[in-house]
């Protein structure tokens with residue numbers, strides 16, 4: 704029983720879940736899934752996520768997949784522990800919903816393509832496709848212009864405290880930080896300050912330490 708996170712610290716979606724667990728200061732077990740042998744496409748993993756992707760999550764009898772649904776569950780079911788991560792009422796709740804959608808539908812698709820080209824392809828000895836990088840750099844610049852004006856008004860994306868809307872960005876921000884695309888973040892003062900702040904959170908630093916051990 705207890706919380707089990709099935710995944711690996713080199714998966715962005717797994718890192719998102721680990722960030723939420725650490726922010727809530729929960730005890731958990733990280734159960735590695737061997738992607739190289741295709742363990743994620745077979746039983747017993749496929750019973751946890753029928754789409755055969757990491758992460759999967761268990762809390763007692765509850766089994767979940769999709770990292771953003773998992774971070775939401777962790778935040779709502781552990782009120783009063785660690786960082787709040789949510790707003791349940793009013794304008795802040797509405798803005799939280801908006802910025803969680805923005806992360807999933809505007810930020811993540813672009814950053815995932817850039818991560819594949821600039822981070823993962825190198826790990827697998829594959830060549831970067833510069834045309835794909837250029838196209839997605841231009842898209843990311845436009846997305847970050849919107850973030851810059853938002854973050855000029857509020858310290859964090861939903862309001863003035865750190866929430867899931869910020870947390871869900873952490874893996875993508877971390878991956879971009881080590882690439883040439885980082886300049887797009889640095890060029891925008893509010894975006895740059897936000898990145899620096901959230902990437903330095905003690906919970907995230909602990910998650911990154913797991914990645915180094917792996």
Ligand SMILES: N[C@@H](CCC(=O)N[C@@H](CS)C(=O)NCC(=O)O)C(=O)O
Nearest residue numbers: 714715716755756757758769770771
């Ligand atoms: N939308 C899913 C995406 C999960 C995902 O893309 N997982 C990747 C690792 S980060 C994976 O399992 N890749 C192997 C595969 O798709 O076969 C989530 O947020 O949990």
